[in-house]
Amino acid sequence: MRVLLLASLINAFGNGAYLTTSVLFLTTVAGLSPATIALGLSAGAAAGVLAMAPLGYVADRYGPKRLLLLAMMVLAGAYTALLAVHSAAPFTLLSCVIAVATALAKGANGALAAGAVPAADRLRMRARLRTMTNAGMGLGTVAGSVPLLAHTDTAYVVILLLNAATFLAATALLTRAPAVAPQTTPAGGPRLVALRDRPFLAFAALDGLLSSTYNDLLGIGLPLWLASGAHAPLWLISAALVINTAGCVLLQVRMTDGVHGLPAARRYAVRGTVVIALACAIFASTAGRSPWVAGTLIAVAAVTHVLGELWLSTASWGIVFELAPSWAQGQYQGTYFAGRGLGDMVAPPLVTACVLGLHAGGWLLLGLFFAVGGLLYGPVTRWAARTRPAPAPATA
Known part of the structure; x- marks a missing residue:
């Protein structure tokens, strides 16, 4: 468990540093236009979504540890190769490689975390992984802000190589992680069972859309609101993000207490969406x-938002672990992340249209969207529970 947590912390630190400077690296060092960057990233996102479930199956079939190590080494090489990119075609190709390798890493990491600990500890383990990821991203963002002050090509290249190095360091650590045995699909059943599991697909789509949208409330909605609708200083964006990061780091593990079984996870999901x-x-x-009043209210909203996020994210993991068969954790984790990928495509224009087009009414519409979406967790998870195979009877 300590190996997985430390590897996540190191890798998230590199990712946070690179994300802070990535656009400036691609525009100033690589010399790419914003349109080229957007097109390449969109192509990569589509490739990642399509690859999620099949690569999760591969992780189950050949062992998640082996596939995770492979994905991490590919990512280290792909990010380093960005140094040689100066045109659209190579950038698009590398974006697809990075997205597909990231998809494999997510599915394999989820399956490894699920298989490395007893079933009763999976939710707490997942919460600890997210805590380490948020802490690493926060520290990486601080480190990535230093090159922004220097604003030199060398500084941006150093951050890129630092990110690649953290993938290699995490790979070295993960070699010490416990191996999870490869899983075999039951005879006579489909290989990609997650893609045939209609109630789980409905859950993945619902949860992916709601999760992506709550992430964009602070990343997109609040900056647009402060720039156009609220009379409050722009530094409140940073304050809200700090509140969010601190809440996730300090409270995520505590939020898993009391979540045992599908009914409890369902209640947490409804509670999170309402908040x-x-x-x-x-x-x-x-x-x-x-x-002053607007700033105080925004701080209160940020605290309220992170509490709802913690309840909803905890519920999401609990539902995935409850619905996924023990021999298909990788492909169910991959399918779940594919739902998040689809949500990432829908949420930005949705939040932008509501905040810029409807102003305060748009925020209320988004609130209604979460309230109605939360109510759907009940019928979707009950449908999924009815379609799970009945447990085998105990033998004498």
């Missing part, structure tokens, strides 16, 4: 307020 809907209403109430 996020309340945060949207608080954001809407800042319209026309004085800067």
Whole structure:
């Protein structure tokens, strides 16, 4: 467990540093246009979504540890290869390689985490992994801000190589992780069972859309709102993100207490969506307020938002672990992340249209969206529970 957590922390640190400077590296060092960057990243996102479930199956079939090590080494090489990119075609190709390798890493990491600990500890393990990821991303973001002050090509190249080095360091650590035995698909059944599991696909789509949207409330919705609708300083964006990161690091593991079984996870999902809907209403109430009042309300909304996020993310992991067969954790994790990928395509234009087009009414509409979406967790998870195979009877 300590090996997996430390590897996640190191890798997230590199990712956070690179994400802070990636656009400037690609535009100033690689010399790519914003349109080329957007096209390449979109192609990579599509490739990653399509590869999620099949690569999760591969991780189950050949062992998640082996596939995770392979994915991490490919990612180290692909990020290093960005140094040689100066045109659209190579960048698009590398974006697809990075996205597909990331898809394999996510599915394999989920299967490794699920198989390395007893079933009763999976949820807490997943929460600890997210805590380490958030902590690493936060520290990496701070480190990535240093090159922004220097604003030189050398500084951006150093951050890129640092990111590649963290993949290699995490790979070296993961060689010490416990191996999870390869899984065999039951005879007579489909190989990609997750893609035939209609209630799970419905859950993945619902949860992916809601999860991506709550992430974009602070990353996209709040900056647009402060720039166009609320009379409050722009530094509140950073304050809200700090509140979010601190809440995830300090409270994520604690939020797993009491989540045992599908009914408890369902209740957490509904609670989380209702609380996020309340945060949207608080954001809407800042319209026309004085800067001090608006700033106070935004801080309250950020705290409310992170509590809802923690409940909803905990519920999501619990539902995935409950619905996935023990021999198909990798492909179910991959299918779940594919739902997140589809949500990432829909959420940005949805949040932008609501905040810029409808202003305070748009925040209220987003709140309604979360409230209604939360109510759907009940019928979707009950449908999924009815379609699970009955447990084998105990033998004397």
